[in-house]
Amino acid sequence: MRKAKRWLPGLLLVSPSLIALGWFVYYFIGVNAQVSLSDWKGQAQTTGWAGFKWYQELFADETFHNDIRNLLIFTLVFIGGSLLVGGVLALLMDKGVRGENVFRSIYLFPMAISFIATGIIWRWLLNSDTGAGTTGINDLLGLVGGHSEWHKSDSDWAVASIALPAGWALSGYVMALFLAGLRSIPDELREAARVDGASEFRVYWHVVRPMMIPAIMSALVILVHISMKTFDLIYAIAPLDPRTETPAVYMYLTSFRGGFYARGAAIATMLFLAITIVVAPYVWWATKKERIR
Amino acid sequence: MAAFNRRQILMAGAGVTALAALPACSNPPGSTDSGEKVEVFSWWSGPGEEEGLKALIEKFKADNTGVEFVNAAVAGGSGTQAKQVLANRMRGAQPPDSYQLHAGLEASDDIKAGWLEDLTAMYDSNGWKAKFPKGLIDNLSIGGKIYAVPVNIHRSNLMWYVPKKLTEWGIAAPAKTWAEFLAQAETLKAKNVAALSVGATWTQLHLLENVLLGELGVAKYNGLWTGATDWKGAETIAALDTFKKVMAVSVVGTDDWQATIDKVLAGTAAYHVMGDWAAGYLQGAKALKYKDTYDVVASPGSTGVYNFLADSFTLPKGAPHRAHAESWLKLCASPEGQDLFNPLKGSVPARLDADKAKYKDYLAWALQEWQNSSTVVVGSLVHGVVANNAWKAEIEKAYGVFLQDKESAKFAEAVSKAYTANK
Numbered sequence: 054m055r056k057a058k059r060w061l062p063g064l065l066l067v068s069p070s071l072i073a074l075g076w077f078v079y080y081f082i083g084v085n086a087q088v089s090l091s092d093w094k095g096q097a098q099t100t101g102w103a104g105f106k107w108y109q110e111l112f113a114d115e116t117f118h119n120d121i122r123n124l125l126i127f128t129l130v131f132i133g134g135s136l137l138v139g140g141v142l143a144l145l146m147d148k149g150v151r152g153e154n155v156f157r158s159i160y161l162f163p164m165a166i167s168f169i170a171t172g173i174i175w176r177w178l179l180n181s182d183t184g185a186g187t188t189g190i191n192d193l194l195g196l197v198g199g200h201s202e203w204h205k206s207d208s209d210w211a212v213a214s215i216a217l218p219a220g221w222a223l224s225g226y227v228m229a230l231f232l233a234g235l236r237s238i239p240d241e242l243r244e245a246a247r248v249d250g251a252s253e254f255r256v257y258w259h260v261v262r263p264m265m266i267p268a269i270m271s272a273l274v275i276l277v278h279i280s281m282k283t284f285d286l287i288y289a290i291a292p293l294d295p296r297t298e299t300p301a302v303y304m305y306l307t308s309f310r311g312g313f314y315a316r317g318a319a320i321a322t323m324l325f326l327a328i329t330i331v332v333a334p335y336v337w338w339a340t341k342k343e344r345i346r
Numbered sequence: 347m348a349a350f351n352r353r354q355i356l357m358a359g360a361g362v363t364a365l366a367a368l369p370a371c372s373n374p375p376g377s378t379d380s381g382e383k384v385e386v387f388s389w390w391s392g393p394g395e396e397e398g399l400k401a402l403i404e405k406f407k408a409d410n411t412g413v414e415f416v417n418a419a420v421a422g423g424s425g426t427q428a429k430q431v432l433a434n435r436m437r438g439a440q441p442p443d444s445y446q447l448h449a450g451l452e453a454s455d456d457i458k459a460g461w462l463e464d465l466t467a468m469y470d471s472n473g474w475k476a477k478f479p480k481g482l483i484d485n486l487s488i489g490g491k492i493y494a495v496p497v498n499i500h501r502s503n504l505m506w507y508v509p510k511k512l513t514e515w516g517i518a519a520p521a522k523t524w525a526e527f528l529a530q531a532e533t534l535k536a537k538n539v540a541a542l543s544v545g546a547t548w549t550q551l552h553l554l555e556n557v558l559l560g561e562l563g564v565a566k567y568n569g570l571w572t573g574a575t576d577w578k579g580a581e582t583i584a585a586l587d588t589f590k591k592v593m594a595v596s597v598v599g600t601d602d603w604q605a606t607i608d609k610v611l612a613g614t615a616a617y618h619v620m621g622d623w624a625a626g627y628l629q630g631a632k633a634l635k636y637k638d639t640y641d642v643v644a645s646p647g648s649t650g651v652y653n654f655l656a657d658s659f660t661l662p663k664g665a666p667h668r669a670h671a672e673s674w675l676k677l678c679a680s681p682e683g684q685d686l687f688n689p690l691k692g693s694v695p696a697r698l699d700a701d702k703a704k705y706k707d708y709l710a711w712a713l714q715e716w717q718n719s720s721t722v723v724v725g726s727l728v729h730g731v732v733a734n735n736a737w738k739a740e741i742e743k744a745y746g747v748f749l750q751d752k753e754s755a756k757f758a759e760a761v762s763k764a765y766t767a768n769k
Contacts, residue, residue, distance in 0.1 A: 094736060096433060097459035116743050119750070205600050291600055293547040295746030309430055311739025312455055
């Protein structure tokens, strides 16, 4: 009984969130996996066993291949873009700028807007009409005689233009993460390097960069999982368009328009596994580092 | 560690219980009490349709004094949102008294799930089968039974244009066949005008069904949906190739139909193939005049054919106020009900004995065509008449691939395979 006194209050403290998490997250992940192995097609749920039929079909499904390719392009451009922009902004801030707080808020605000609202604004900004109908960014491009079709072009890279608003929304967040990382590096270290005659570039490359690895890693993991889950943004900008369709959009369309609930669940399970593959090594790496400390 | 007291633990526990109870709070109004009411579920919340529904509700209240009318309309996505809300209610065994459906095979999922009552007896006792055109009754029947009462009729196979602009470009009359259309496209190209304006994916599929109808003719078009016409056959492939040629002379955007038809008004394109809801937009928002500043004909190759879609109401199994639901359906099927609703919605009544005087401009012509006994009625794919949801979604998916690789034979193969898997 004495021992119970030590762990019981702790357990009671976490149990509400454990129960809520267990039910609302892990239980439903399980249900989703179960549905993906069933033969549920149509309005009424059926629980017949279909095995890995839906997965096999998806592996042979040209639409699914197209969606994965789109997702890869989207992820690459989105993550590359927001890391680059966020990184540069953080470096500039770190150098010291008058009214830093104001700038920080300005760059961070886009993240506070829901993706669906961002999508609707950017649908207008990325309008590709010509002549009198020209609006948004094409108005600016028009000043130098340019014009872009954006996500409506026939190019295989059309989906990359959807990464533009996503990067716009998240690069402020990356900036905040990096800035916190930069600020946590003691000034003494940089000064010591400068005293030893290192150029400003070498200070950043040899002293700052290695100490930023944790910040970069967490930014990367957060961005990758946001990218795989992105649905609302794409659906708001270009619904039902194969050029910009990703697995998340396919999942929605096939489940709720066609009633292929089992297939939708299979796509969801695969997305979940893909995110796990990215997140699990990070968690393992982070805990290992904690222990060494 | 004794920083915890019983009260805090209780509070935390109460929090979890409250969370668990949340879903139960979303019960629809009126699901438990047995008062005198009728709950009608629809997605009519947009301009025109909402006024039409309100007119029907007023009439229902006047005829059924003391019965409360619960208008459970869910906005958004021409019914996509509403269908999701409805599916959750039906699975939770909390059906409304009547709900909206597109007439035709879109209902087959709901029938398979055992959600709908067979209304054939109601049709027989009210003599409705003789009041609607036979083609409509055929398309409404699923396995020989009828499950829905159509309120209105829209037409899909229409081609819109600006008469003065056509004359200006040296085109005497709108194209009667797709071959003639493609010939006109050459003339228009020389004048730097696209022959057709096409928008988002669904408007392209809308065009595709009407190209198939125009090229294959009524019998073979109907056969596409019943398995009688081979999708992989030479004629279907040729029709798909025509569709590709039509797309090649079009200005293809990704906007919805309003912005797409605007290009016709602006003179960027000559025609737009769209359903007759466009008339409401052209006369209302754009303040144009029928036969003067805009005009419309049947899409090429489909003169005398009415490619229809219809909104209808159903009787779900386990409807809590069945008697009132039946009076609602009777109102929907009555000439008075249909003549109240349709002029406001911008569609024509499904009944053949509706009052012609109530319909003006485009609607007058549409009603004349609908009531003409030589008109052939066929059903629309995109709007849920001739394919069940699963097959339709698979066709949309295959179309996405077709749009990119443009291989007619492969598209036909995929559609045909999806038919076998989902019929």
